[in-house]
Amino acid sequence: MTMLINVAERVVADALRGMADAHPELVVDVEHRVIVRRDAPVAGKVGLVSGGGSGHEPLHGGFVGPGMLDAACPGEVFTxxxxxxxxxxxxxxxxxAGVLFIVKNYTGDVLNFRMxxxxxxxxxxxxxxxxxxxxVAVEDSTHTAGRRGTGATLFVEKVAGAAAEEGAPLERVTALAQQVADSSRSFGVALGAPAxxxxxxxxxxLPAGELELGIGIHGEPGRERRRIMTSGEIADYTVDTLLADLRPGGPLLVxxxxxxxxxxxxLYGFNAEVQRVLRERRVAVARTLVGNYVxxxxxxxxxxxxxxxxDELLRLWDAPVSTPGLRWGR
Structure with a gap:
């Protein structure tokens, strides 16, 4: 497959150099692989740090800035x-004021953040x-003990980042981040494999004419393979799987x-189908975000x-954010 790179061994370093050139509001340490908001540390503010393998952009480096992360640590691709x-x-x-580590549940991430x-x-x-x-696709995989960490990471980083920006103490920021993590469910579908x-x-x-239900963000196997389905059929399967596990009692972030x-x-066409299914299931939607984020x-x-x-999570979701990958209210 043809890629827009120089050499594979330098792809992360080259991307970090380009990020530094594009975003002077960030301090990008290419040698040590750390991305930090330029005004850090902010006096009296809890610091938020996350990270993971590269290849999931804008997660995590694209979410560094006021209202979200204070720093991100990119590994090698999928490492x-x-x-x-x-x-x-x-x-x-x-x-x-302390630092909160936001960690996706993958064995390497968990062990290294713990250390x-x-x-x-x-x-x-x-x-x-x-x-x-x-x-919710699988309980254990080759990369995890328990469920994998995926799209909810964005919700956790945004809500916790807003709380920290307001000056909430470490205990409160951690509790809100945990609430979001515990209240979120995700499910992925692959139509083609990454390179x-x-x-x-x-x-x-993944043979032509097939899809994988429950795919992981590193290409880990999901629940099953099926013949290609329509957008509406995928939405029915995905939303019903999520609702069976989440059982919402109020409005959702989607x-x-x-x-x-x-x-x-x-993606917007697929969102129309997702919203249709939620309406048919009489589930209220408070906010929706559509795009390539994780x-x-x-x-x-x-x-x-x-x-x-x-109401508190929605208020913090709506709070201003200014990062390369997510920006509103400023």
């Missing part, structure tokens, strides 16, 4: 960042952690997310994330 990156990020954003928290605490940085495990720069070809075989190679024309390189497909929201 966890290392503890040294996380400790460096925590030190860069700590103002004395980083211990190292940071040795440097007198108070650290709390929230684990995101929202994917990593190192491999240069598809990471798995993310209709592209995996990287699905254009907005298709991607899987050039995978064709989509995911849906539903979050049970109360």
């Amino acid at each position: 966890s960042p290392v503890p040294d990156q996380m400790v460096r990020a925590a030190a860069a954003v700590d103002s004395g 980083a928290a211990e190292l940071a605490e040795d440097e007198n940085i108070q650290v709390a952690k929230v684990l995101v495990r929202d994917d 990593t720069p190192a491999k240069g070809s598809a990471t798995f075989d 993310l209709v997310n592209g995996m990287g190679a699905t254009p907005l024309l298709e 991607t899987s390189l050039d995978m064709a497909g989509c995911s849906v994330t539903l979050c049970q929201a109360d």
Whole structure:
């Protein structure tokens, strides 16, 4: 497969250099692989740090800025960042109010963020952690013990980021992040496999005319393969799967997310079907976000994330945010 790169070994470093050129409001440390908002540390503010393998952009580096993350640690493609990156990020954003690590439930991420928290605490940085495990497709996989962390990460980073921006203490920011993580469910569908720069070809075989229900954001297997389905059929299956697990009692935040190679024309059409199903099931929708936010390189497909929201979560969702990947209210 043809890619817009120089050499595979430099793809992350080259992307970080380009990000630095495009976003002077960020400090991008290419050598140490840390992205920090330029005004960090903000006095009296809880610092938010997240990260994971590259290839999911704009997650996480594209969500660094006022109202969201204070720092992000990009690993190699589909590979966890290392503890040294996380400790460096925590030190860069700590103002004395503590640091929250937002961690997707993948084995490497969990182990490395845990080690980083211990190292940071040795440097007198108070650290709390929230684990995101929202994917209802499979309970365990080759990458996780328990559910995978996917689209809900965006909801957690946005709500916790807004609370931290308002000056909420670490305990409150952590509780809100945990509430969002616990109240969110996601499900993904692949129409085509992604290609990593190192491999240069598809990471798995998905025959023409088939799709994979419950795909992971690294191309991990889902629940089953079926013959191609219409947008409406996929929406019926996906939303019913999510509602069976979530059982909402109030309005939802909805993310209709592209995996990287699905254009907005298709995503908005798919969103129309998702909203249809929710109306038919008499489920209220408070806010909807459509676009490529938690991607899987050039995978064709989509995911849906539903979050049970109360008035406080909606207020924090609506609060101003100014990052490369998400921006409103400023």
